[in-house]
Amino acid sequence: MGNLSTFGTFTMARLGIYASQYALNVTGNNISNINTDGYSRQSLDQTSMNYGAADRYQSKYDVRANGGVLATGVNQLRDQYLDIRYRNEMTKVGEMDAKLDGLNQLADIFDEVNKGEDQAGVLEARFNELIQVIETQHQDQNTNQDDIDKIVRSAAEALAIQFNDYAKQLETLTENKIAEFRDELDATNTILTKIRDLNASIRKSEVFGGSALTQRDERNLLIDELSEKIGINVLYETENLGDGVEVEKLKISTSGDPERVLVDGIYAAQLSIAKTTKGYDANGDEVPPKDATVARWETVENENFNLNISELEDAKGNLDPADPNMTKQVFSVQSLGDDASDWDKVKNVVKRLTFDNSGGTTAAQKAEAYEKALNEQYGFTTSGTGGPRFHVSDTEMTDGEKAAGMYVVHFHMGPSGTEYNFVNIDDERVTQLNDTELSGGLQAMRELLTEAGEYSTAATLSRDDLAYDADAATKRGIPYYKAALDTLARKFAEVMNEANTLPDEVVYRTNKAGKFVDETGAVLADQTDRSTYVLREEYSYYDGGALFSNSGNTDDTEGITAANLSISHSWAHGSVHVLQSTQENATSRANDNLAHIIATLTKDHDFVYGSNTTGVTSFKGTFQEMLTDTIAGTLAKDQNITDTMRDNYNTTADELYVDRDAIMGVDLNDEAMNMMQFQKAYSAACRLMTTYDGMLDKLINGTAV
Amino acid sequence: MSSFRITTNGLYRNYRSNLYKNNAQLSDAMTTVQTSRKFNTYAEDPAAASKAWRLRRAYWRTGDQIDNTNYVISKYESAYTAMAAVVDGDSENRGLDGIISAVEGLSDAAGSARNALGKELIQTAENVVSMMNSKYGEDFIFAASDGANIPFTWSDSGKLLYRGIDVTTPKTAYTSEELGVTKTMLAMEKPLSQTEYDEAHTAGTVTEASYDDYKAAYMTRNKDYESFDAATADYAKVVKYNDAKTSYESEHPGWKFENAVKLNDMAEEITYLDIGLGMQEDDDGKIISGSAFNSAISGLKFLGYGEDANLVMVMKELGEIFSRADPETGAYESTDDRTRASELLDRLHDGIRYSQGQHVQLSADAKYLKTNLSQLETNKAELNTQITETEDLEMADAITEMTWAQYCYNAALRIGTQILSQSLLDYMS
Numbered sequence A: 001m002g003n004l005s006t007f008g009t010f011t012m013a014r015l016g017i018y019a020s021q022y023a024l025n026v027t028g029n030n031i032s033n034i035n036t037d038g039y040s041r042q043s044l045d046q047t048s049m050n051y052g053a054a055d056r057y058q059s060k061y062d063v064r065a066n067g068g069v070l071a072t073g074v075n076q077l078r079d080q081y082l083d084i085r086y087r088n089e090m091t092k093v094g095e096m097d098a099k100l101d102g103l104n105q106l107a108d109i110f111d112e113v114n115k116g117e118d119q120a121g122v123l124e125a126r127f128n129e130l131i132q133v134i135e136t137q138h139q140d141q142n143t144n145q146d147d148i149d150k151i152v153r154s155a156a157e158a159l160a161i162q163f164n165d166y167a168k169q170l171e172t173l174t175e176n177k178i179a180e181f182r183d184e185l186d187a188t189n190t191i192l193t194k195i196r197d198l199n200a201s202i203r204k205s206e207v208f209g210g211s212a213l214t215q216r217d218e219r220n221l222l223i224d225e226l227s228e229k230i231g232i233n234v235l236y237e238t239e240n241l242g243d244g245v246e247v248e249k250l251k252i253s254t255s256g257d258p259e260r261v262l263v264d265g266i267y268a269a270q271l272s273i274a275k276t277t278k279g280y281d282a283n284g285d286e287v288p289p290k291d292a293t294v295a296r297w298e299t300v301e302n303e304n305f306n307l308n309i310s311e312l313e314d315a316k317g318n319l320d321p322a323d324p325n326m327t328k329q330v331f332s333v334q335s336l337g338d339d340a341s342d343w344d345k346v347k348n349v350v351k352r353l354t355f356d357n358s359g360g361t362t363a364a365q366k367a368e369a370y371e372k373a374l375n376e377q378y379g380f381t382t383s384g385t386g387g388p389r390f391h392v393s394d395t396e397m398t399d400g401e402k403a404a405g406m407y408v409v410h411f412h413m414g415p416s417g418t419e420y421n422f423v424n425i426d427d428e429r430v431t432q433l434n435d436t437e438l439s440g441g442l443q444a445m446r447e448l449l450t451e452a453g454e455y456s457t458a459a460t461l462s463r464d465d466l467a468y469d470a471d472a473a474t475k476r477g478i479p480y481y482k483a484a485l486d487t488l489a490r491k492f493a494e495v496m497n498e499a500n501t502l503p504d505e506v507v508y509r510t511n512k513a514g515k516f517v518d519e520t521g522a523v524l525a526d527q528t529d530r531s532t533y534v535l536r537e538e539y540s541y542y543d544g545g546a547l548f549s550n551s552g553n554t555d556d557t558e559g560i561t562a563a564n565l566s567i568s569h570s571w572a573h574g575s576v577h578v579l580q581s582t583q584e585n586a587t588s589r590a591n592d593n594l595a596h597i598i599a600t601l602t603k604d605h606d607f608v609y610g611s612n613t614t615g616v617t618s619f620k621g622t623f624q625e626m627l628t629d630t631i632a633g634t635l636a637k638d639q640n641i642t643d644t645m646r647d648n649y650n651t652t653a654d655e656l657y658v659d660r661d662a663i664m665g666v667d668l669n670d671e672a673m674n675m676m677q678f679q680k681a682y683s684a685a686c687r688l689m690t691t692y693d694g695m696l697d698k699l700i701n702g703t704a705v
Numbered sequence B: 001m002s003s004f005r006i007t008t009n010g011l012y013r014n015y016r017s018n019l020y021k022n023n024a025q026l027s028d029a030m031t032t033v034q035t036s037r038k039f040n041t042y043a044e045d046p047a048a049a050s051k052a053w054r055l056r057r058a059y060w061r062t063g064d065q066i067d068n069t070n071y072v073i074s075k076y077e078s079a080y081t082a083m084a085a086v087v088d089g090d091s092e093n094r095g096l097d098g099i100i101s102a103v104e105g106l107s108d109a110a111g112s113a114r115n116a117l118g119k120e121l122i123q124t125a126e127n128v129v130s131m132m133n134s135k136y137g138e139d140f141i142f143a144a145s146d147g148a149n150i151p152f153t154w155s156d157s158g159k160l161l162y163r164g165i166d167v168t169t170p171k172t173a174y175t176s177e178e179l180g181v182t183k184t185m186l187a188m189e190k191p192l193s194q195t196e197y198d199e200a201h202t203a204g205t206v207t208e209a210s211y212d213d214y215k216a217a218y219m220t221r222n223k224d225y226e227s228f229d230a231a232t233a234d235y236a237k238v239v240k241y242n243d244a245k246t247s248y249e250s251e252h253p254g255w256k257f258e259n260a261v262k263l264n265d266m267a268e269e270i271t272y273l274d275i276g277l278g279m280q281e282d283d284d285g286k287i288i289s290g291s292a293f294n295s296a297i298s299g300l301k302f303l304g305y306g307e308d309a310n311l312v313m314v315m316k317e318l319g320e321i322f323s324r325a326d327p328e329t330g331a332y333e334s335t336d337d338r339t340r341a342s343e344l345l346d347r348l349h350d351g352i353r354y355s356q357g358q359h360v361q362l363s364a365d366a367k368y369l370k371t372n373l374s375q376l377e378t379n380k381a382e383l384n385t386q387i388t389e390t391e392d393l394e395m396a397d398a399i400t401e402m403t404w405a406q407y408c409y410n411a412a413l414r415i416g417t418q419i420l421s422q423s424l425l426d427y428m429s
Helices: A008-032 A080-110 A123-138 A145-207 A213-229 A363-377 A399-403 A441-450 A458-468 A478-499 A592-602 A623-664 A668-701 B008-035 B046-087 B095-105 B114-132 B194-203 B211-221 B235-251 B257-267 B299-303 B311-324 B335-391 B395-418
Strands: A042-048 A069-076 A232-242 A245-254 A261-264 A271-273 A275-280 A296-301 A307-310 A352-354 A389-393 A406-412 A419-421 A430-433 A605-608 A617-621 B152-154 B160-162
Touching: A008 A042, A008 A069, A008 A668, A069 A213, A080 A145, A080 A213, A080 A232, A080 A441, A080 A478, A080 A623, A123 A145, A123 A592, A123 A623, A123 B046, A145 A213, A145 A245, A145 A261, A145 A271, A145 A441, A145 A478, A213 A232, A213 A245, A213 A441, A363 A389, A441 A478, A478 A592, A478 A605, A478 A623, A605 A623, A617 A623, A623 B008, A623 B046, B008 B395, B046 B095, B046 B114, B046 B335, B095 B114, B095 B335, B114 B152, B114 B299, B114 B311, B160 B311, B194 B211, B235 B257, B257 B299, B299 B335, B311 B335
Parallel strands: none
Antiparallel strands: A042 A069, A232 A245, A245 A261, A271 A307, A275 A296, A307 A430, A352 A406, A389 A406, A406 A419, A605 A617, B152 B160
């Protein structure tokens, strides 16, 4: 039998009392924090106290009781797998929420269901009214030309104003969405900063043996919030501080491919809208940035709203020495000379690289191989020193940096040997996120601002999306609807103008060679001056021309959009009229052209993606079908699908929240049970003390001497 | 919910989420009842909304077509009434039917009524012209596509003119479209080849000393042409035109070929109106004839034109011959008159029958238009029904749905007040 101290049991009872009281404290804390956002249920870690010492001569029949209970710590109950699932789902919810919000706002503009007088729509009704007034004028009893113009013009003007209004609303929506995007970006950056600071605080606490549970809860809450804005991967690593001290290091990366690190322990990055450099000549006109005439550069936000990730920095601005993003850094070039033969080819290059001596090759050999590969990639010569080429060198590095295998990429301009460092525009090293590296609310907002769907041009797709996102050509944001509306307005104006215009060579006097001539048959000196053209006798009535233009002050039909569609100056001021007929020597009630206009307004047209007539046909139908089917209909289907998807994600997220809460959440029944349990344990420990006290009393005071 | 441990907050969240859903459903159901529509946004039912727009568009167009049909019916009825006065006559005039009977009555040997009938024929001819110049609204009904201008006038010499052209101008087979020449082309002089020049020069009809001089002089005379060679390109059309013209004018001395062509053009004038026949253009941008209604009524076509082909001029000339007849005996003034009268009587019969036929055609057209109107009105009513079926809801269903949504919402509220407040703590002493 082992040693049995006289007062050892008192200690055991005392430890039991302590443990129960701690446990009740934890329960109390749980109950108090039941409504604290993000609070994870805590529990007391208890362990049975074991005496470490053994007797010199210990019998194999020895009996040992442990020394009571020790409260060794308080921990949180949390399932990281559920955290991951919940956050993944919240990324989708965030994405769908932002997308649906944008689509709903677009529908406020384009959805004409249940709008307008007699629920006949708005722009749709304007089309109907225009057709109706022309139908009325088409009845051959009517009327004088001025009346026809007045009536048709009034309906056409209402239509044009409606187009303008829709375009204006789209513009306002775009501005609001950009502002919202910036706000979201700021909010995301604030979260990243807070997480970084919490990481520092938790790290400090851990160094001194603390558990920093409250900060962890706060951090988890922020990570949840971050997951709605960006799809993320969360990784808990261990950081060795030396002397056997290890602390936890939280790493948060984007969930795209490749992953980009947003938070690396006490370092965090900031997101910003990528910048593009534009060049301006001495007159202030924009010229290509590599142009010799550039007088100044201006850095503006990338119209594709790509995001940059800054370098990982701690609260004091120190860079993360092991910044994992650094090897993928992208820089813009500003200080290239005029004779940079292909500015575009070299505008994105790696600036700083780190190589090491491993795998049988030295850092220098790796740098050399890299240089060769880089030159090959950009089509520069890889041998000799002549001609423009990249040069990887460590000559500018400090001894410490050289020792760390760090190199700088130079661009060798040519035989003269002038070398330029690549200097990015704001002197800030950043990593640009490609299209598929982002998901969540921010990406949904970015896509709302940038995706032109089927209206994407080869240039925009190659510049950004298609290389990374195979779906880019079918994602539709504000630019898609703007392009579709512009296409409709442009086609409408084009068709109406064409219907109201006869070719110059038909109505004006020309000679056999097609040269414009005067009344005597003499060729006009200035063939382009339309004011000198002379009408043929059979077209002496002719006063056709463009009905719609890009501004009310001109008859210019170039570049008509929904925003600028206007009644042409000449039509508004009576020098151009609606042509009732296009026949030679047209009679007073000839109405063939009015019939033609009606047929044109109601027939199918090919609507072409892009601003030219050679693109792919996006839709074949009438103007109104284009409006209600392609624009409003596509939007409605997108809304419908997005709404359904959001509901599904929300339901799953709700379920996951409850599942997660089943682990981490405080439950009053549970805590009430704990209260009773710990109270009983406390009572029992007290009872143990009383019992043992009675025993000792007997031993000390009741035993006869 | 599969979790083993349902926490207080988990329960709250679940409850809250379901309550929101119930509330949203109730709100949607109430909006549906209030608006009496099956869908209030495009996104609610894209397929139905898209269909509704198509139906509404068709409904609107049908309204326009009904309006057009009503207009053209009125015009045709006016035309029919105007013609009826001439064809059937009235208390003061016998009308064309009466004229026919009267003329047929002239077969008696004496022909004593010839003189009086002659005056009546002249009067009727003038009445027909007045009728053909009647208006509907501001426009001349029988002026085809030139409703703003009076179609028929009398020349000083007593000829009937249609837009200034004598309706008795002998006919040609050509229309402007067939000939396809422009004024510029017509102004062109035929360029001679070297051989033709040599012949002409030898004959003295061409005075220029060399072929080059001829070409230069040609270009001066034909300023519209930039080069001598190019000038020959459209000459085939001009040749065809000139051949037709020469042939016509030699056959009909004193008549202008251009006027004969113009009469053909005017008789075929068209003003298309969309009355719901699916107005459509062909690839050249011309209205396909069966897809629209030609609302032009041509007086020229009604009365006929060409030599002895115009009813008015036939009646007038016959009337004049009859008027010259002996008032007592009815004997013709001359043998020529007798021969001419015999010819004209045949023409008169043909002309009156043709005009009667046209009158009947007007009636048939008006009837067709009325049938079309009735069809359009039926279509409009049908479209309205379809729109209603697509957009408007069955109120009983909607109210039932709203009541159910209300019931679910109330139940959810009750759950909230009864269940969520309880926990073990409430039972601890």
